[in-house]
Amino acid sequence: MKHTIVIVDDHILIAKALSSIIAHFNDFTVLYECENGVDLQEKFKDKNNLPDIVLLDVSMPIMNGFETAKWLTQNHPTIAVMALSMQNEESSVIKMLKNGAKGYLLKNTYPTDLEEALQKLVTQGFFYPDWAATTIHTHEENQEKIQAALKESFTARELEFLGYAATDLSYKEIAGKMFCSVRTIENYKESLCTKLNIKSRVGLAVFAIKTDLF
Incomplete structure (x- = not known):
């Protein structure tokens, strides 16, 4: 059985193009497209319209991706949200993750990479591109041990950052x-990235969210 997808994007051509691309994937099928979060909420009133995955544009009128992701997380937590955007701004990525998105994908992604991202979203529960990824993998059964070990490795100020x-x-x-200089903040970031083998602040945010540290 194929995994079902709903596309939420106010650009109709992009939504239709995504649907056409996904139609060629073996394990996925598109149920329908929506123009914004309000449109999605209306569709969801019919339980037959609930998908496995929502591909969610970040920038939309009426109800944007941030608001929609938060609503989906609160009301339909079993539906996986993959954010779509033209930009990889740290603040946007982190805000989408905090609002419950399980992945973040740029719209200039190749179709093969989109299919791989969807597969990982289904099998691993998360998908983050290389610039956001962390080499730390966690599992629910040993989460407390991981958190305790990691906290012993960090200074109090690093944990605060x-x-x-x-x-x-x-x-x-x-x-x-934190009552310090920007340079000190950058030092905390570099120290954490080194300790965790993570490439960016987005990666640190992903790590914090995945390990339930914050």
């Missing part, structure tokens, strides 16, 4: 809250 890294605050705003 890690909490802020999982928000959409800028480095300058984080520095203000």
